[in-house]
Amino acid sequence: MKKLLVMVLVLSLTAGLLTGCVHSRDSLGGDTSSNVVNVYNWGEYIDESVLDDFEAATGIKVNYQMYDSNETMYSKIAGGGANYDVVIPSDYMVARLIAEDLLAPLNFDNIPNFADIDPALKNPAYDPENLYSVPYMWGLMGVIYNAKAVDEADLGSWSLLWNEKYAGDILMIDNSRDAIGIALKRLGYSYNTTDEAQVRQAVDLLVEQWPIVQAYVMDDIFQKLEGANAYVGTYYYGDYLTMYENNPDLGFYIPEEGTNIYVDAMCILKDAPNKANAEAFINYMCSTQAGLKNCEAIWYSSPLLSVREALDPEIADDPYAYPDADIMAKCESYAGLPQNILDLYDSEWIRLKTTTGNFWGLF
Amino acid sequence: MKSKGIAIPYVVWMAVFVVAPLVVVVVYAFTNRDWSVTLDHFTTLGQYAGVFGRSFLLAFVATIVCILIGYPLAYFLARERGRLRGMAMLLIMLPMWMNFLLRTYSWVFLLERNGFFNNLLSAIGLPKLDIINTSGAVVLGMVYNFLPFMVLPIFSVIEKIDPRVIEAAQDLGADSATVFRRITFPLSLPGVLSGITMVFIPSVSTFVISRLLGGGKTLLLGDLIEMQFLGSAYNPHLGSAISLVMMVIVLICMGVMNRFGEGEGEAVLL
Structure with missing residues (x-):
């Protein structure tokens, strides 16, 4: 009987963990x-x-x-x-x-x-x-920074996200399309490149960035930038305006290499x-x-x-x-990618999230 | 005969919500996007060896920590009587009434650079610590969330140990250390084994904890699987294959553990 009870407990526990998935099905x-x-x-x-x-x-x-x-x-x-x-x-x-x-x-x-x-x-x-x-x-993606912590001389380019001066203070976006896109732009390539070598090169750049990134985030960025738990991040202008209301130290710029218009x-x-x-x-x-x-x-x-x-x-x-023609000229939107490039994005993204980690490094 | 009738709803439940999904997982794992049968998902699984290793390692560490904290706690609570025990049990259960996600989020706010602990440290003149976004924080999150599942089974087993057995040992001249080593601990092993199962399995498959407290810097198995179903890489077939391999490894671990604890009572083997 006790066995049964424990079994049910384990089951309900596992079920609880999977509610994310279950939920997506039940509200169909x-x-x-x-x-x-x-x-x-x-x-x-x-x-x-x-x-x-x-x-x-x-x-x-x-x-x-x-x-x-x-x-x-x-x-x-x-x-x-x-x-x-x-x-x-x-x-x-x-x-x-x-x-x-x-x-x-x-x-x-x-x-x-x-x-x-x-x-x-x-x-x-x-x-x-x-x-x-x-x-x-629609809107633009750009770099959000804390003006109290970041030198003005370092602003202007995507390279701020790679600047070792701010090691541990940088937030990177947590999805493969945007993150690989930023690295592609920094290298001067198109967001929509179908050249596998360019995608690999971009991910190499992300691997290089990995040690100085504090966390890979999506909407968590609000809390981390507003609370000055990190100083540099990348997100959408509309969301920057929301963050600015809560922390007027925050600034925003469009990197000179160009950015994503979505x-x-x-x-x-x-x-x-x-x-x-x-x-x-x-x-x-x-x-x-x-x-x-x-x-x-x-x-x-x-x-x-x-x-x-x-x-x-x-x-x-x-x-x-509502940017002017100069800024618009630097913007590029995402186009659909062929399946082989989508698969490459997936496997390269997993490469970023696995091989760079120190396997035994618990701290 | 009577007990069979009672078991029917349970059997139906198991068939619909455990066996049927398992069959679906197996079918997905052995097929491709175009539903042709393939073993590709398994042959390429080697590239995820690091993710497997890391997930099992962190879950293992979390389980050990849970035993080290949970066993003494359960032991003393089981021997305690009266109000302190009731209060302590309440405190252990209380966080479980809150949503799992919410509990983990609150740790983010506690551990953040300008979070509660660091503000406390700097208020008393100590340097701030970078705890969040490390593997240590992930283990902390696992231990915090799953500790009750270690304490409760051990507690209930120790509590049921017949006091006369212990008295008999004492009458025969055993000191308290010997009583614990020869009587209490062996008799409590089934609880420990249940606790290990109930901490290890959710730890090895968690994805929320590593996302929130680990900063998403290194994937755990749960993240990898979630990515295949709801994340950036939509491939339920690969996700099913990874889940299946994970299940098999967990089963082997549990099997080995049962062998280890044989004769002392068995842990739950699903």
Whole structure:
């Protein structure tokens, strides 16, 4: 009997540890009844009152769920069984979903507000003929530093992240696409290179950086930079503005080698149960009223021209939120990568996270 | 006959939530993305030897530390009577009422460079320590989270030892050290073995602890597996293969341990 009890305990313990995975399965689904739209968006990425406005305006009920990374979203969709209508992945993931035939072409007759999208963001590299996606928010990645701890002379380049003066104070981004991308940029290569040697060279550079990195982080960066637990990191400008509110010592710059301009775009899944409602939702999100509310809630850059006009001039003229041609010329967006390069990213990322560690070094 | 009827829901539960997922894992592990049968995942597993080694090493260290802390604690609590014991048990159980993730996060704030401990150290004029983002912090997180699973089984076994056995040993002239060495400790071994199982298995497969307290600088097995399902490398087939190999190694470890403790009572072998 005791054996049984212990066995059940062990089981429940293991189950508890796996809730992350279990959870992603149990919230699958989405409503398939007619007057509903199932939306799957990033966490903390909307003014939720916009959803109420949409329901009031159209009578369509919004079933809203959130994810924390493109990859999480992808694994749910690729796993099958999810009934989402609208998803809002980033550029390179849009390209991957298109390549794997998971998206439905949009009927732009039902999305008249598309006309308000900044022409510079139309026909992007990830969706060259602009058949599948409508930009939702965009922004730039850059370096965030603590002005009290970092010398002004060291600023300006991605090489700050490799500067040994700040050993143990550096936070690196914890996903292969962004981290390898930064190293590629530092070497002067394209984010979207398909040259395996260049990717390997970039990871060599990351291996070289490994000893001076304090931690590889995603959203933990807020707490670590705001609390001055680390002094240098790399993240998105919209998030920098949030951090700055909590710690005015923090500064931001766009590295001279160039940086990533990312776009999160609204798409409709191929097997979406409510396509018409999904198009109505996308159209509503492109209205000035909804765009403005979202923009003021999350501080990312809006692709809507009318929103930019309506914004407080201080924000609309912010050189990093709405950069000028000089900065834009240095920016490159992520495109979809072929499968062999994706596999190489995975194995090289594991190489970074394993071979550099001192196996026996417990401290 | 009666007991069979009671077992039915349990058997159904096991079939649906243990056996069926295991079958799925095995199927995935031996197939490719296009569902052709392959052994590739296993033949390339060698490149992850470092991850395996490190995970088992850290889990091993955490388990040893748990025994060193947990055994004396359980021993004294089992012999204690009254309020102190009730209070101590409550304190051991209390953190488990909180979410696992939350508990681990609170350690991040305690160990951070400008966290609680370092502020305390600098307030009394001592230099700050870099504890967070080291393997030591990962082991600390494992010990903190899993210590109750070591204490409770040992406690319940020691508590049930018949006091007359100990009295008999004392009557026969054994001093307290001998009583412990010849009577109490051997009789408590089943508890220790259960405790080892319940600390070692979750430690070896954890991913939250290493991510938060280890700074994500070095992958553990749990991180590697999680990456294949929800992370940057979506490949459930490879993830299943790694999980399967991990399970087999854990089973072997447990088997060896059971052999070691044979005659004294067995640890749980799943």
